[in-house]
Amino acid sequence: MTKTYSDLMREVRASVREVSPTEAELLGGTGVTLVDVRESTEWDEGHVPDAIHVPRGFLESRIEAAVPDRDAPVILYCAGGVRSALAARQLAELGYTDVVSMAGGFQQWKSEGRSWQRPFTLTPEQKQRYSRHLLIPEVGIEGQAKLLGSKVLLIGAGGLGSPAMLYLAAAGVGTIGVVDFDTVDLSNLQRQIVHSTERIGHKKTDSAAEAIRALNPDVRFVAHEEMLTDDNVERLITGYDVILDGTDTFETRYTLNDAAVRARIPVVHASVFRFEGQLTVFQPFEGPCYRCLYPTAPPPELAPGCSVAGVLGVVPGTMGLLQATEALKVLLGLGEPLIGRLLIYDALDSSFTELTLRRDPACPACGSGAAMGADAPARPLARPSVASGQTAGVS
Amino acid sequence: MPTVRIPPVLRTQAGGQKQLQILGTTVGEVIQALTSAHPALRDQLLTTDGTLNRFVNVFVNGSDVRYLQELETPVGDSDTLILLPAMAGGG
Numbered sequence: 320m321t322k323t324y325s326d327l328m329r330e331v332r333a334s335v336r337e338v339s340p341t342e343a344e345l346l347g348g349t350g351v352t353l354v355d356v357r358e359s360t361e362w363d364e365g366h367v368p369d370a371i372h373v374p375r376g377f378l379e380s381r382i383e384a385a386v387p388d389r390d391a392p393v394i395l396y397c398a399g400g401v402r403s404a405l406a407a408r409q410l411a412e413l414g415y416t417d418v419v420s421m422a423g424g425f426q427q428w429k430s431e432g433r434s435w436q437r438p439f440t441l442t443p444e445q446k447q448r449y450s451r452h453l454l455i456p457e458v459g460i461e462g463q464a465k466l467l468g469s470k471v472l473l474i475g476a477g478g479l480g481s482p483a484m485l486y487l488a489a490a491g492v493g494t495i496g497v498v499d500f501d502t503v504d505l506s507n508l509q510r511q512i513v514h515s516t517e518r519i520g521h522k523k524t525d526s527a528a529e530a531i532r533a534l535n536p537d538v539r540f541v542a543h544e545e546m547l548t549d550d551n552v553e554r555l556i557t558g559y560d561v562i563l564d565g566t567d568t569f570e571t572r573y574t575l576n577d578a579a580v581r582a583r584i585p586v587v588h589a590s591v592f593r594f595e596g597q598l599t600v601f602q603p604f605e606g607p608c609y610r611c612l613y614p615t616a617p618p619p620e621l622a623p624g625c626s627v628a629g630v631l632g633v634v635p636g637t638m639g640l641l642q643a644t645e646a647l648k649v650l651l652g653l654g655e656p657l658i659g660r661l662l663i664y665d666a667l668d669s670s671f672t673e674l675t676l677r678r679d680p681a682c683p684a685c686g687s688g689a690a691m692g693a694d695a696p697a698r699p700l701a702r703p704s705v706a707s708g709q710t711a712g713v714s
Numbered sequence: 715m716p717t718v719r720i721p722p723v724l725r726t727q728a729g730g731q732k733q734l735q736i737l738g739t740t741v742g743e744v745i746q747a748l749t750s751a752h753p754a755l756r757d758q759l760l761t762t763d764g765t766l767n768r769f770v771n772v773f774v775n776g777s778d779v780r781y782l783q784e785l786e787t788p789v790g791d792s793d794t795l796i797l798l799p800a801m802a803g804g805g
Contacts, residue, residue, distance in 0.1 A: 475804050477804050477805050478804060478805015479804050479805045480804075510805055511805075564804075565804040565805065566802070566804045567802055567803060567804040568802050569800065569802045572802060590800075590801040590802055590803050590804065591801070591803045591804070591805045592721075592722050592723055592801045592803050593722050594722060595721070595722050595801075597798075597801055612771065612800075613768070613769055613771070613800040614768040614769075615767075615768040615769050616769060616800060616802075617758075617767070617769035617770070617799060617800050621723065621758055621769070621799065622723065622769075622799065622800060622801060622802055623723075623803075624802055624803050624804070625803045625804070625805055628723075628803065630803060630805055634805070635803075635804070635805025638805070639805070661798070663796075663798070672776075672796065673776060674773050674776050674777075674778070674796065674798065675773075675776055675777050675778065676778065677778060677780075677781050679780075
């Protein structure tokens with residue numbers, strides 16, 4: 320005898336346990352995973368807070384990533400309770416042992432006055448632009464929403480800042496600020512790929528803004544055409560979530576460090592010399608800061624910048640991209656950012672060496688007796704002596 | 715013999731060498747032997763008092779000797795010392 324839809328649903332209802340929205344709400348805070356199995360358009364119009372979205376059409380292929388433990392408690396819901404019941408039976412076949420379906424679905428949940436939320440939505444263009452991010456479960460639409468709402472400040476639109484800002488803009492970081500007072504020079508173009516031959520002589524911030532606009536109109540570009548100093552650093556960094564340090568002088572690096580520690584903003588630090596680069600993440604009060612690592616600056620003759628010593632153009636490219644990668648990890652809360660660790664990249668050996676860094680309890684910036692906790696006044700610390708006449712230019 | 719990795723910024727003063735095998739059983743002995751063989755390195759690594767300059771970090775097998783026993787940190791034949799001077803280059 321042919322099985323009808325009614326027959327099938329009778330069978331399903333007999334084998335699947337159902338809970339009411341009231342019971343589902345009570346179970347909500349107890350470690351149970353609430354899975355919305357509706358279509359994306361339905362999800363976009365509103366869903367139960369804290370639910371995850373696994374459309375029924377992708378249930379079998381995606382549930383293992385979403386709920387790896389087959390004995391974990393799961394509540395499925397759809398609009399009215401039919402699709403979730405069918406999905407529950409499917410999960411039982413896959414070996415899930417504690418799956419229930421929410422009777423009445425989202426309609427009943429909502430009509431009984433329970434809280435619900437509308438998810439962050441992307442425009443069709445954004446869905447296409449960021450589709451490779453959306454496909455990664457660890458990023459997805461929530462991650463992309465975070466990036467679009469994030470603010471990253473780059474100190475220097477030079478060799479490190481160029482590749483970093485291009486990729487951060489491509490990734491959809493919503494606000495990109497750039498501090499640089501320099502103009503584009505022909506000798507920059509061997510590595511500073513955000514600029515171009517036709518923009519030689521233009522302000523670097525203008526040149527970078529043009530490139531970023533052309534790459535991704537979602538990005539708000541904020542030009543800070545000034546030199547980072549003790550007097551303006553606090554104003555410049557306020558409101559940013561992450562800072563990328565790509566400056567060419569110790570003076571600027573210490574100024575930035577002290578202000579970022581005070582403001583508790585993480586700094587992704589990189590520096591380059593010829594064929595080599597250093598990279599680390601300074602997360603204030605979680606890991607060491609720049610002063611913990613280098614309490615004093617070396618004499619200028621020991622630490623020439625790129626304009627004196629030269630640099631293989633691709634090396635700041637590599638290091639700048641690693642900075643952008645760390646920034647994205649920090650913004651998305653993914654993986655293990657390079658906090659308390661320093662990476663040395665040797666392009667000639669093709670080697671990465673990792674060193675362990677520690678917070679210095681006696682650090683004047685972030686140590687236990689530091690004069691500047693987060694509440695301390697923005698007063699510059701005595702800076703290690705550096706050569707006079709150095710500027711914060713990024714050559 | 716312990717291996718000492720010479721950072722690019724100090725290679726000129728170390729005869730262009732990238733890596734050197736230096737005799738010594740402590741960090742201090744290795745640095746002493748290194749600066750005796752390459753005197754131009756002395757001012758860059760050590761203060762006039764003979765302590766390590768604060769703008770150069772020394773790591774033994776990835777750990778900062780400031781949090782071990784500084785110049786007294788013991789080193790074995792298979793250990794690697796990394797000299798890590800501050801670099802400011804922003805590219």
